Amino acid sequence: MVPDEAAPARHDLRYDAVILAGGRATRLGGVPKPTVVLDGATLLDRALAAARDADRTVVVGPDPALPPGREVLVAREDPPFGGPVAGLDAGLRALDAAPGPGHDGPPWVLVLAVDVPRAGDAVPVLRAAVAGPGSTTSDGAYLVRAGRAQWLVGLYRRDALRRALDVVAGPGNPAALAGVPVRRLVAELSCVEVPDDVGASADVDTWDDLRRLTVGLHTGSHTVVAARAGTGPATTRPPTDRPGGPR
Secondary structure, rough: OOOOOOOOOOOOOOEEEEOOOOOOHHHHHHOOHHOOOOEEHHHHHHHHHHHHOOOOEEEEOOOOOOOOOOOOEEEEOOOOOOOHHHHHHHHHHHHHOOOOOOOOOEEEEEEEEEOOHHHHHHHHHHHHOOOOOOOOOEEEEEEEOOOEEEEEEEEHHHHHHHHHHHHHHHOHHHOOOHOHHHHHHHOOOOOOEEEOOOOOOOOOOHHHHHHHHHHHHHHHHHOOOOOOOOOOOOOOEOOEEEEEEEE
16 A cells, blocks of 8 residues: 555544444355454454544444443444445444534544454555545545455545435435445545555455465465555546445
């Protein structure tokens, strides 16, 4: 990943986090992804660690087993298993409904799929990307790995996400978001694409993925889990219909 080196990560950047954990995990034999253990920690634990600097975090999915001592909101997409766009809408609604004392809602939202165990490596790069040149006109940033947009490892402007969801579904009609591809939502945004040349967005869809990621953690070589993407600078462009989408 190569953010603009002249734009350091903004440590004062405020954001909430939405962790999407509501998939069926059919390629894992139905084992819930949040409970899958990688190197001693569940995928949910790893996602929560990646979001540790968020003002508030909401986990969208069925009855997540949350670690003790962590204040986390829980939501569920409607209908259940309605897909990541419906889950994102449910997460934003949960955050809006429980602002907390004196909480005005930060301007940014970190979006993470629960099955990306190295998302913690991506967050500083995403923060730097939205602070770089052109960030004032962009709606956020997401990783791109081996030519595939990883929209569910991204940092987005809250108001832009809300507008995009309303455009796709129509205001007050969240049920219409069930099954909507993520590319349809992101098509309403103009974002910075951040090359992921270290495999930080590699996900766990199968048990083989889990084994390869485990090997990568212990060997220090992450190329075993992801093809290396281009190493050119991040660019800002309206997204087009490209590979990648709902998980």
